[in-house]
Amino acid sequence: MSDNKPVVLHYFNGRGKMESIRWALAAVGVEFEEKVFETRENYEKLLKSGDLLFQQVPMVEIDGMKLVQTKAILSYIAGKYNIYGKDLKERLYIDMYVEGTTDLMQLTMSLYFMPEAEQKKQRDLIKQRALNRYLPVYEKALENQEYLVGKKFSLADVHLLEAILSVEELNADILKNLPNLQAFKARISSIPTIKKFLEPGSKRKPIPDATYVNTVKKILHM
Numbered sequence: 001m002s003d004n005k006p007v008v009l010h011y012f013n014g015r016g017k018m019e020s021i022r023w024a025l026a027a028v029g030v031e032f033e034e035k036v037f038e039t040r041e042n043y044e045k046l047l048k049s050g051d052l053l054f055q056q057v058p059m060v061e062i063d064g065m066k067l068v069q070t071k072a073i074l075s076y077i078a079g080k081y082n083i084y085g086k087d088l089k090e091r092l093y094i095d096m097y098v099e100g101t102t103d104l105m106q107l108t109m110s111l112y113f114m115p116e117a118e119q120k121k122q123r124d125l126i127k128q129r130a131l132n133r134y135l136p137v138y139e140k141a142l143e144n145q146e147y148l149v150g151k152k153f154s155l156a157d158v159h160l161l162e163a164i165l166s167v168e169e170l171n172a173d174i175l176k177n178l179p180n181l182q183a184f185k186a187r188i189s190s191i192p193t194i195k196k197f198l199e200p201g202s203k204r205k206p207i208p209d210a211t212y213v214n215t216v217k218k219i220l221h222m
Contacts, residue, residue: 007032008061010046012219014212015205016109017070018058020102020162022204024074026197027158028081034203043219074098078155085149093149097138097156101163104134108166112208113217123170130167135178142180146187153191161188169207 007025011018013036025032037043037057047055051066060067063080067073078084078094085091107129111122138160141148148156164185167174175182188194197204216222 005061005064009034010037010059010061011057012037012212012216013205014208014216016058016216019205020070020105020159021058021060021073021077023158023162023197024077024083024155026203027191027193028077028083029193030077030081032203037219038215040219040221071098071102074155074159083152083154083158085154086152090150090154094154094156097141097148098159100134100137101156101159104130104163105166108170111170112213113222126167127171127174130171130174134163135167135174135181138184139178139180142184146184153188157184157188158194161185161194 007030009018009021009032011034013034022032037046043057046052046057046059052059053068056068058068058070058073060073062076067076075084075095085094104126107122107126111119111126114122138148145151147153148160161184164175164181175185189198196202
């Protein structure tokens with residue numbers, strides 16, 4: 001299946017739905033290239049190619065395939081690089097935890113595209129949901145264990161760290177009363193591949209700014 005070509009990511013020059021894919025690839029030590037859309041013409045060219053099954057990005061070229069749909073891409077990477085649990089039950093729990101962190105991160109993703117007048121309300125909602133719905137689940141899951149699922153690092157751990165950092169950018173003390181998550185954050189951040197991804201100069205994207213938001217809106221005719 002593999003044709004030894006580099007992994008190529010097709011997306012905007014920012015976080016969005018592609019950022020979790022960047023995190024997953026970085027966590028397993030896979031180098032990747034990026035082809036970013038800077039104009040509507042760049043995007044339309046990809047649309048006309050027929051490679052976007054549902055006319056949506058992200059798209060990832062890997063192992064001779066052109067993959068779409070974020071969850072499917074993450075599942076493929078996790079399975080290929082053995083961060084998807086040891087059996088079907090562990091995979092189920094990994095998927096459940098990833099779906100939860102995805103829901104939380106969707107709230108932070110949409111924040112930057114809202115009118116300024118609505119952003120305060122959204123920030124409050126993110127904090128409320130994080131503290132009352134999502135983070136307590138992970139805090140409990142990490143009682144007396146290093147990883148969310150089983151005894152091995154998985155996609156669920158990568159995704160949770162990304163979500164924690166995303167929420168901390170808005171509420172720096174969000175983990176104040178969550179000691180298991182504090183320890184988890186320190187532990188997972190120290191894994192060499194992830195530590196490298198968190199350093200300046202990596203391919204991790206910064207907090208969305210007005211330039212990124214305006215570019216996405218222009219390209220997608222939002």
